[in-house]
Amino acid sequence: MNLTFLDPGQLTARLDVEGPEELPDGQGGVAAGWRLLRSLWAAIEPVSQGAYERASADGVAITHRIWAGFRSDIEAGMRFRKGVRVFAVKSVIDPDETGRFIVCRCEEESR
Template structure:
């Protein structure tokens, strides 16, 4: 497999990696409790924006590609946060299987 060139010098966004630790609400449900796992540097690139309709309500979705240095502890369902922006991790892959970088497809929350 060919090596993919990724310029780590373009990792200009400081991101907090967060994991959800659900907390019981004592009536059979749970509340989300996001805790910070690590601080990372990465590159955020917009990929697409779409608007679907749910009944008469438009549902907007913005996806991005975030490039990070390789880590084994990142999973789908975790999220990345940049200041007040939150990105839910949908998919993760190593572009050239070299263990150097990860490409994360994410959906921006709260848009």
């Protein structure tokens, strides 16, 4: 097995991890929201970008790999936040299956 090498000194981005949360909407239903779970150090690596059209509006989808120390509680459907930037987690893998790091494939949400 090839071990993945990542210098821990490259984990320089402080990210907030947010999980989905249902909030009461005041009318007996719920509205989707986000709850801060924790903060962690990570490395953000841009991967690709592409243009799209959705409902007659142009947009850009930017994908990233976000590297962090191993955690078993981060999964697809969560998101990372760095200031006003938001990264939706699409998948999470342990690149060399040693329990040292995780790599999250994320898509940056445009505002």
